Amino acid sequence: MKAATQALRAATRQAPSTLRQQVPCRAARRFISDTPRRYKQPVDDPNFTSILDNPPELIRTGRKHGKGLIVLAIIPITAFALGTWQVKRLEWKTDLIAKCEDRLVAPPLPLPPKIDPEAVPEFDYRRVTATGHFRHDQEMLVGPRMRDGEEGYMLITPLEREGEGTTVLVNRGWISKSKKDRKSRPESLVQGEVTVEGLLREPWKKNMFTPENRPDKSEFYFPDVYQMAELAGSQPIWVEQTMEPDLLTVYDYQAKGIPIGRPAEVNLRNNHAQYIFTWYGLAVATSIMFYLVVKKPPTDVTRRVRLNKQW
Structure with a gap:
């Protein structure tokens, strides 16, 4: 009985291998076809070539520069043009100052009875003399004007x-605000015939920040020669009285309310050299900025990638 049981177990262990030998493999029953195999992915093709194997070309891609680049290009061109214009202005102002200084060294010229206002610019800063009587009842104050920190x-x-039957306007000089009233400065009210020596000046022009004059209230913020001449019944001729006072004389005049005349010198401003440096400096700085912006790609937008034309 025991021997029969062992023989049955041995037969059972050999059965699966025998069945496997009897059942044919499914793969063995497949037929071989001549049709080329279609690969699911390019990498499965043994003839596949990666784009990394082709010669690459580095290019820039991304958003291009905007309209701000045009503005940045216009700034240096405009600054250079303004600097060149200031060079010409410097030449003109230098020649003008030289002409005015030449007129200062010439001896004083007696002021003619009749003067053409159109010819005054040709004699600007020319030293002249005029003799007559001051009309203190028609005097006018222009200001306020500061002198050494004091208002006047x-x-x-x-x-x-x-003798000549004409009248001209004379800028006698500066007085302090405390001497505005004629009664407070009797020593300034010169009587009798006087001879005034001064500079023949071209009519002044106000700037955009100066308010308009109010002749009806005797308020003059800038010397409008034609307006003041019409009010006083004189020629539109402006003469600035000159003097060379020392420090003690200035203090004495200021205390007495006597007008302090201007020195005989040319006081034309000449800041064009500073403007030239400013405009040309701006042109150079903005040109460098423009170059750096064009040369450097926009931040976080432009990238360097590989260009491959053989996909």
Whole structure:
């Protein structure tokens, strides 16, 4: 009985291998076809070539520069043009100052009875003399004007030339605000015939920040020569009285309310050299900025990638 049981177990262990030998493999029953195999992915093709194997070309891609680049290009061109214009202005101002200084060294010229206002620019800063009587009742104050930190006014008095029958406007100089009233400065009210020596000046022009004059209230913020001449019945001729006072004389005049005249010198501003440096410096700086912006790609937008034309 025991021997029969062992023989049955041995037969059972050999059965699966025998069945496997009897059942044919499914793969063995497949037929071989001549049709080329279609690969699911390019990498399965043994003839596949990667784009990394082709010669690459580095290019820039991304967003291009915007309209701000045009503005940045216009700035240096404009600054250079303005700097060149200031060079010409410097030449013009230098020649003008030289002409005015030449007129200062010439001896004083007696002021003619009749003067053409159109010819005054040709004699700007020319030293002249005029004789007559001051019309203190028609004097005008222009200001306020500061002098050494103190507020005051320019005293304008018509000079009536009796022998010639004409009147001109004389800028006698600066007085302090405390001497605005004529009664507080009797020593400034010169009587009798006087001879004034000064500079023949071209009519002034106000800037955009200066308010308009109010002749009806005797308020003058800038010397409008034609307006003041019409009010005083004189020629539109402006003469600035000159003097060379020392420090003690200035203090004495200021205390007494006597007008302090201007020195005989050219006071034309000449800042064009600074403007040239400013505009040309701006042109150079903005040109460098433009170059750096064009050369450097936009941040976080432009990338360097490989260009491959053989996919």
